[in-house]
Amino acid sequence: MAKFLIIGGGGREHAIGWRLHAEGHEVHAAPGNPGLAELGTNHPHPVGDPAALVELAKTLEVDLVVIGPEQPLVDGLADVMREAGVAVFGPSAAAARLEASKAESKTFMAAHGIPTARHVTVTSLDEGLAAVRTFEVPPVVKADGLAAGKGVTVAQTHEEAEDALRACLQGGAFGEAGATVVLEQRLTGQEVSFFVISDGTHAATLLPAQDHKRIGEGDTGPNTGGMGAYAPAPIFTDAVRAKTMARIVAPTLAGLRAQGRPFVGVLFVGLMIDDAGDPWVVEYNVRFGDPETQPLMLGLQAPLGETLLAAVDGTLTDQALPGTPAATVVMASAGYPASSHKGDRIEGLEAAGKTPGVTVFHAGTRGSAQGELETAGGRVLGVCASADALDEALRRAYAAIDQIRFDGMQFRRDIGRRASLV
Numbered sequence: 001m002a003k004f005l006i007i008g009g010g011g012r013e014h015a016i017g018w019r020l021h022a023e024g025h026e027v028h029a030a031p032g033n034p035g036l037a038e039l040g041t042n043h044p045h046p047v048g049d050p051a052a053l054v055e056l057a058k059t060l061e062v063d064l065v066v067i068g069p070e071q072p073l074v075d076g077l078a079d080v081m082r083e084a085g086v087a088v089f090g091p092s093a094a095a096a097r098l099e100a101s102k103a104e105s106k107t108f109m110a111a112h113g114i115p116t117a118r119h120v121t122v123t124s125l126d127e128g129l130a131a132v133r134t135f136e137v138p139p140v141v142k143a144d145g146l147a148a149g150k151g152v153t154v155a156q157t158h159e160e161a162e163d164a165l166r167a168c169l170q171g172g173a174f175g176e177a178g179a180t181v182v183l184e185q186r187l188t189g190q191e192v193s194f195f196v197i198s199d200g201t202h203a204a205t206l207l208p209a210q211d212h213k214r215i216g217e218g219d220t221g222p223n224t225g226g227m228g229a230y231a232p233a234p235i236f237t238d239a240v241r242a243k244t245m246a247r248i249v250a251p252t253l254a255g256l257r258a259q260g261r262p263f264v265g266v267l268f269v270g271l272m273i274d275d276a277g278d279p280w281v282v283e284y285n286v287r288f289g290d291p292e293t294q295p296l297m298l299g300l301q302a303p304l305g306e307t308l309l310a311a312v313d314g315t316l317t318d319q320a321l322p323g324t325p326a327a328t329v330v331m332a333s334a335g336y337p338a339s340s341h342k343g344d345r346i347e348g349l350e351a352a353g354k355t356p357g358v359t360v361f362h363a364g365t366r367g368s369a370q371g372e373l374e375t376a377g378g379r380v381l382g383v384c385a386s387a388d389a390l391d392e393a394l395r396r397a398y399a400a401i402d403q404i405r406f407d408g409m410q411f412r413r414d415i416g417r418r419a420s421l422v
């Protein structure tokens, strides 16, 4: 058994910690959350303090550090850890550029013949306004840098695309992250989140997942960090999978290796599968995605700890890690995503957790002054369930939700519905 230190404190980190704990490993987290506290030890070190985190890893003599969120990866936390002799699962800052800059990732894909939407990168409004009109269908407008999932406008009209350009290049909507903008041809099809654990050369893949980004049922209303997710995604057939491995995963890993920045960590490939069953890259992320990680960890039928350790040792083998169907339904706080209410008391978690096949992951919870559990804003809980079939997993998740209560709670009743009817 090994000792792990997980950096981060959301639903993703709770799911990873839960999985490692279930496999018998010792789990530490920084800063963690109340869910992680139940299965391991939390340390109050902030995600943005590399020196303190290195010292913590050394003091604890952990076997592996697992970095959850993108910001510390982009800021080079994995490099600092490696230089200090600490084993770490997560890409270097150089490899994390794939997520840090959408413009650079498009250049990388073009250079390696990886299928993705046609694009134009601009840094001035004049350039941008001229480019918008070269797209017959209104283009998707993307702030180049990290924008916490808020930097993309899927414009319905050319005017809307122009407004989005003005917001970035004139209004400074995303600061430096929006000083460069990518305009992209709009793709159609179904989106799939595909996670690839790699040692830089080999690929161990998780089940294809789908998430639900909109706040409202039927995919309506504003975008959120994700209101639910499920796996496997039926659209991702063996044929689609084979194309994705050959056209996208293999050239991405080889391309990064050839550029002297091998990818050690989990590569999240955001895909659009078109009507012909051909995969196109929408974006890369360089870490586990939330909430998709929750069902993937709950349903995984292979040892996660060994896989992560093998990736860091460079001894991973190419494989499709098996898993059972699973789904997570996110419960968000009042006002989310426009605002988010804090301090509402959460009841019924214990009863919910007793539903067969169900685990409730903490995303935005905290202990109150009275030692009770309360909301800490945003997405609060991920009610996750696995079963032999997806519709049964969903039934279990919603049965568990019926036990949970907090003021202003919001959740979608239609998570996974399309897939469970296939």
Ligand SMILES: Nc1ncnc2c1ncn2[C@@H]1O[C@H](COP(=O)(O)OP(=O)(O)O)[C@@H](O)[C@H]1O
Residues within 6 Å of the ligand: 117, 140, 142, 148, 149, 150, 151, 152, 154, 184, 185, 186, 187, 188, 191, 270, 282, 283
């Ligand atoms: N070229 C595209 N065609 C159609 N939809 C897109 C395109 N690019 C992005 N989108 C939509 O916008 C969402 C967010 O874009 P993405 O590139 O994943 O950025 P981020 O996750 O950083 O906000 C995607 O999940 C997808 O729904």
Ligand SMILES: [Mg+2]
Residues within 6 Å of the ligand: 270, 283
């Ligand atoms: Mg995305």
